[in-house]
Amino acid sequence: MSDYKDYLTRQVMLGKMNRREFLGRAAAFGIAASTASTLFATSAAAQEPKRGGHLKLGLEGAAATDSKDPAKALSQFMFVVGRNWGDMLVESHPTTGAPVPALAESWEPSADAATWTFTIRKGVKFHDGKELTVDDVIKTLQRHTDDKSESGALGVMKSIKEIKSDGDKLVLTLTEGNADLPLLLTDYHLIIQPNGGLDNPDAMIGTGPYKVASFEPGVRATFEKNADDWRTDRGFVDTIELIAMNDATARIAALSSGQVHYINRVDPKTVNLLKRAPTVEILNTSGRGHYVFIMHCNTAPFDNNDLRMALKYAMDRETMVQRILGGYGKVGNDFPINDTYALFPEGIEQRAYDPDKAAFHYKKSGHSGPVLLRTSDVAFPGAVDAAVLYQESAKKAGIEIEVKREPGDGYWTNVWNVQPFSTSYWGGRPTQDQMYSTAYLSNADWNDTRFQRPEFDKLLLEARSELDEAKRKEMYRTMAMMVRDEGGLILPMFNDFVNASTKQVKGYVHDIGNDMSNGYVATRVWLEA
Amino acid sequence: MESGPMTGPVLTDGTAGEPPRSADLSGMPAKPNPTGEIGGTFWRRFVFRRPLAALILKRLGLSVGLLFAVSLMIFGGIEALPGDFATTYLGQSATPQAVENIRKDLGLDRPWSERYLNWLGGAVQGDFGTSWASKNSVSEQIGNRLGNSLFLAFFAALISVPLAVGLGMLAVQFRNRMPDKIINVISLAAISLPEFFIGYLLIMFFAVKLGVATFPATVYESMSLTERLSAIALPVATLVLVVLAHMMRMTRAAILNVMSSAYVETAELKGLGMFRIIARHAAPNAVAPVINVIALNLAYLVVGVVVVEVVFVYPGMGQYMVDAVTVRDMPVVQACGLIFAAFYIFLNMAADILAILANPRLRHPR
Numbered sequence: 001m002s003d004y005k006d007y008l009t010r011q012v013m014l015g016k017m018n019r020r021e022f023l024g025r026a027a028a029f030g031i032a033a034s035t036a037s038t039l040f041a042t043s044a045a046a047q048e049p050k051r052g053g054h055l056k057l058g059l060e061g062a063a064a065t066d067s068k069d070p071a072k073a074l075s076q077f078m079f080v081v082g083r084n085w086g087d088m089l090v091e092s093h094p095t096t097g098a099p100v101p102a103l104a105e106s107w108e109p110s111a112d113a114a115t116w117t118f119t120i121r122k123g124v125k126f127h128d129g130k131e132l133t134v135d136d137v138i139k140t141l142q143r144h145t146d147d148k149s150e151s152g153a154l155g156v157m158k159s160i161k162e163i164k165s166d167g168d169k170l171v172l173t174l175t176e177g178n179a180d181l182p183l184l185l186t187d188y189h190l191i192i193q194p195n196g197g198l199d200n201p202d203a204m205i206g207t208g209p210y211k212v213a214s215f216e217p218g219v220r221a222t223f224e225k226n227a228d229d230w231r232t233d234r235g236f237v238d239t240i241e242l243i244a245m246n247d248a249t250a251r252i253a254a255l256s257s258g259q260v261h262y263i264n265r266v267d268p269k270t271v272n273l274l275k276r277a278p279t280v281e282i283l284n285t286s287g288r289g290h291y292v293f294i295m296h297c298n299t300a301p302f303d304n305n306d307l308r309m310a311l312k313y314a315m316d317r318e319t320m321v322q323r324i325l326g327g328y329g330k331v332g333n334d335f336p337i338n339d340t341y342a343l344f345p346e347g348i349e350q351r352a353y354d355p356d357k358a359a360f361h362y363k364k365s366g367h368s369g370p371v372l373l374r375t376s377d378v379a380f381p382g383a384v385d386a387a388v389l390y391q392e393s394a395k396k397a398g399i400e401i402e403v404k405r406e407p408g409d410g411y412w413t414n415v416w417n418v419q420p421f422s423t424s425y426w427g428g429r430p431t432q433d434q435m436y437s438t439a440y441l442s443n444a445d446w447n448d449t450r451f452q453r454p455e456f457d458k459l460l461l462e463a464r465s466e467l468d469e470a471k472r473k474e475m476y477r478t479m480a481m482m483v484r485d486e487g488g489l490i491l492p493m494f495n496d497f498v499n500a501s502t503k504q505v506k507g508y509v510h511d512i513g514n515d516m517s518n519g520y521v522a523t524r525v526w527l528e529a
Numbered sequence: 530m531e532s533g534p535m536t537g538p539v540l541t542d543g544t545a546g547e548p549p550r551s552a553d554l555s556g557m558p559a560k561p562n563p564t565g566e567i568g569g570t571f572w573r574r575f576v577f578r579r580p581l582a583a584l585i586l587k588r589l590g591l592s593v594g595l596l597f598a599v600s601l602m603i604f605g606g607i608e609a610l611p612g613d614f615a616t617t618y619l620g621q622s623a624t625p626q627a628v629e630n631i632r633k634d635l636g637l638d639r640p641w642s643e644r645y646l647n648w649l650g651g652a653v654q655g656d657f658g659t660s661w662a663s664k665n666s667v668s669e670q671i672g673n674r675l676g677n678s679l680f681l682a683f684f685a686a687l688i689s690v691p692l693a694v695g696l697g698m699l700a701v702q703f704r705n706r707m708p709d710k711i712i713n714v715i716s717l718a719a720i721s722l723p724e725f726f727i728g729y730l731l732i733m734f735f736a737v738k739l740g741v742a743t744f745p746a747t748v749y750e751s752m753s754l755t756e757r758l759s760a761i762a763l764p765v766a767t768l769v770l771v772v773l774a775h776m777m778r779m780t781r782a783a784i785l786n787v788m789s790s791a792y793v794e795t796a797e798l799k800g801l802g803m804f805r806i807i808a809r810h811a812a813p814n815a816v817a818p819v820i821n822v823i824a825l826n827l828a829y830l831v832v833g834v835v836v837v838e839v840v841f842v843y844p845g846m847g848q849y850m851v852d853a854v855t856v857r858d859m860p861v862v863q864a865c866g867l868i869f870a871a872f873y874i875f876l877n878m879a880a881d882i883l884a885i886l887a888n889p890r891l892r893h894p895r
Binding site: 058063064065066067068069074147148149150151152154155202214216217218219220243244245246247249250253254256257258259407409410412413414445 | 610611612616617618619624625626627630631634660661662663664665670673674729732733736737740744745747749750751839840841842844848849852853855856858861
C-alpha cells in the first residue's frame with residue numbers, strides 16, 4: 001500500500017503524471033480522495049528546488065589516462081565532468097529529444113537545410129570573466145573539424161563544409177541538407193571554450209554552472225558553483241565531488257552506507273539486492289542504447305537472408321530482457337530505433353521468438369553445421385551469458401550455435417566490425433539519421449553488419465534534408481523495415497540506464513538522451529536536508 | 530588473481546647456514562669477471578678485504594642490467610598485446626582518420642626498435658616523457674601515486690611486521706598448545722580468503738553495518754594527516770591480514786628449526802627462561818629466512834596491491850599501471866614497471882645484506 005503511494009508520488013515528481021491521472025489511480029487503489037489530493041500537493045511542493053549542500057557522486061569509468069581536453073573525453077566520468085563546467089550551442093530536451101537553445105538562443109535553416117544561421121546568446125561569461133563571442137564558437141567548431149584533430153566529434157562534424165560569422169551570428173554551410181543539424185551540435189565533445197580551446201585545450205574553462213576546483217585523473221574531481229551562471233534553472237548545490245569508483249561492489253557499499261549520494265552503472269544482477277536498502281532509490285531510465293548480435297551480410301553463411309531470418313526468429317527476446325537486464329529494459333525489433341526517437345515509425349509488428357519459423361527459414365537457407373558466434377563481456381554486461389541463452393533458444397529450432405569467448409582486451413580491434421558474427425552494443429544517437437548514417441550507410445566506417453543497399457542510402461540522404469515531417473516519418477518507416485527484414489542486425493533488447501541515489505536526492509530528470517540524466521545529473525538535482 | 534604475496538622470487542628453504550638465493554639474481558658468478566690482470570687482482574683484493582661492499586657493488590651492477598632487461602620485456606609485452614594505443618584509446622569510437630592522427634602524432638608508425646631506443650634515450654636521462662593518454666608528465670603523476678602507495682605500504686608494514694614476528698615467537702613458546710593453535714587457525718583462515726573478499730567483509734561490517742570506518746579510501750591533496758589515516762584504516766587492515774600469516778608462519782618454522790640444535794639445549798640446561806632463549810639464542814640464527822620473507826611481503830605491499838586498491842578506491846600505483854596497460858599507454862607502463870622491478874631488486878638486496886650481517890658465515894659462499 002505505502003509502496004504504491006510512494007510509486008504514484010514519484011511519478012508525479014518525475015512529471016510523468018498529472019493531477020487527474022494521479023487521483024484516478026489513487027482512487028482505483030482505494031486511497032481516499034482527500035488524502036490523495038494532499039499527497040499530490042506535497043509531492044508537487046517537493047518539486048521546489050532547494051539550494052546549497054555538497055553533492056557526492058561515485059562514478060564508474062574514470063581512468064588515470066583521462067584527458068582534460070573535452071575533444072578527447074570518452075569515459076562516463078569525463079562526460080559528467082564536461083557537463084558540469086561547459087555548455088554546447090544546443091541541448092536536447094530530456095523527454096522529447098528535440099533541440100533546445102543553450103549558448104545558441106535561436107537558429108534558422110535555409111530552404112534546402114544546407115545553410116544554418118545561429119544567433120549566439122549575449123552576456124554570457126566564461127569562468128575566467130571573458131565574454132563569450134561568436135569568435136570563440138567558430139574557433140571551437142574549427143578545432144573539432146580539423147583533419148589533424150583527435151576529437152571524438154570528428155564523425156559528427158564531417159558534414160560541415162564551412163564555418164563563418166555574419167556580424168555576431170554564426171553561419172554553418174553543410175555539404176548537403178540536414179534537417180537535424182542542431183542536434184548534431186549537442187555532441188558532448190563540443191563544449192564551447194574561450195578562443196576555441198586553441199591556447200590551452202586542457203584548461204577546463206567554460207560557461208557551465210560549475211567551476212572546476214580540483215581534478216585528479218582517475219581519482220577525483222571537485223567543483224564550485226559558478227556565481228555568474230547565465231541560467232537559474234540549474235546548479236542547485238554549492239559544491240560537487242565526483243569520485244572514481246570502478247568497482248561495482250565498492251559503488252554499492254558507498255551508496256548504501258551513505259558516503260555518496262548517487263552512483264552509476266548498477267549491475268542488473270545486484271539491483272534487486274540494492275533495492276532492499278531503505279535509504280536507496282533505483283533510477284532507471286529508458287534509453288536508446290541497445291545490445292546487438294551482428295551478422296555480416298556479405299560473408300558466408302550470413303549472406304543468405306533466410307539464414308539471417310532464421311537466426312532472428314531464434315532469439316527469445318523476452319527472456320533476454322528478464323535474465324540479462326533483470327527486467328530493466330525493453331525488447332527490440334531488429335532495427336536500431338525505439339520510441340524515444342523523434343519520428344519513430346509506430347505500428348511495426350514486434351518480432352517474437354518462433355522456433356517453427358526459425359526452423360523453416362533455416363531449412364530453406366540450405367545451411368548446415370554450427371554457426372560460430374564470438375562474444376566477450378566487454379561487448380555488453382552479461383554478453384557471454386546472453387550468447388549462451390541464445391544458443392539454448394536456437395537449439396529448440398534445430399540451429400546449432402557455437403559460442404566462442406574472446407578476450408576482452410582487444411575485442412573492439414579484433415572481433416567487433418571484423419568477424420562475421422559477434423555481440424556488441426550501441427549507445428544512442430541524437431537522431432534517427434545519425435544512427436543510420438553511423439552504422440547502416442553502405443560506406444560508413446562502422447557498418448558492422450555490412451548492410452550495403454544503394455536504395456537505403458538514397459532514402460537516407462533524401463530524408464536528411466526533408467523538412468516535411470510526415471514525409472520524413474514515412475521514409476524512416478521504409479528504412480526501418482529494410483533493416484528489420486533484410487539486415488544483419490539481431491536486436492533483442494534496448495537497455496535501461498540503471499543508476500541509484502539516496503532518498504535525499506531530489507529533482508532527478510529522466511533524460512532519454514544518454515545515461516546519468518544525459519550527464520547533467522549533478523547540475524539538475526538538489527539535496528533535501 | 531592470486532591471494533597473498535606468493536608471487537615473485539622463489540624462497541630459500543629456510544635452513545640456516547645456506548646463503549639465501551633469490552630467483553631474480555640467481556647464480557651470482559662464483560668468480561668475478563677479471564677484466565684484465567691488474568683490474569682482476571685489485572678486484573680480488575677488494576673482495577677479500579671488504580666482502581660486503583664488493584657484494585653490494587656487484588649487486589648494483591647486476592640490477593642495472595636487470596632493469597634494462599625488464600624495460601625491454603615490458604616493451605615487447607605491450608607490442609605483443611592486440612591493438613595499439615590509438616585503437617584501444619579510442620575504443621569503439623575509433624574512426625580511421627582519428628586513429629591515423631594519433632599514430633602520426635606519437636610516431637607509432639615507426640619501427641619498434643626505433644621507438645624503444647627513443648624512449649630509452651629519454652629514460653636514461655631521467656625523462657620518462659608524458660603520458661600518451663592524459664598528456665601529463667609521467668614523473669609528476671607517479672610521484673603522487675607512488676607516495677600514496679608507499680603511505681599505505683608503510684603503515685601496513687609498521688603493523689604487520691612486528692605483529693608477525695611477535696606472534697611467531699609466541700607460537701613457538703606455546704607450540705602445540707592452545708595459543709599456538711589459535712594463531713595458526715586464524716592465520717590460515719586469513720591466508721586462504723582472497724584479499725578482495727577480506728576487503729568486502731571489512732567494508733560490510735565496519736562501513737555499511739556499523740558505520741565506524743571511512744569508505745571509500747580515496748585520498749587527495751587537500752587532506753589532513755588524520756583524515757588520511759582514517760581513510761586508509763580499512764585497506765591497511767586488509768593488507769595486514771593478507772601478509773601477516775605468511776611472515777608469522779615463516780618465523781615460527783625458522784625458530785623451531787633452530788630450537789632443536791645443541792646450543793639451545795645448552796641454554797635450556799643452563800636454566801634460562803624460554804622467552805629469553807628464543808629471543809637471544811634462537812632468533813638471530815633464524816633471521817635470514819625470516820628477513821627474506823619479510824622483504825618479499827614488503828615488495829608485495831607496494832607492487833601487488835592492485836586488487837585492494839580497486840576495492841577500496843585507493844589511488845595508488847597499481848591502479849595507475851592497470852589503467853595505463855588497458856589503453857597501452859607505453860610511457861606510463863614502462864615507468865611503473867621499472868619502479869616495481871627496482872623495488873623488488875632493492876628489497877631482495879637489502880634482505881641478503883641484512884642476513885649476512887646477522888650471520889657472518891654467509892659472507893664467504895663456499
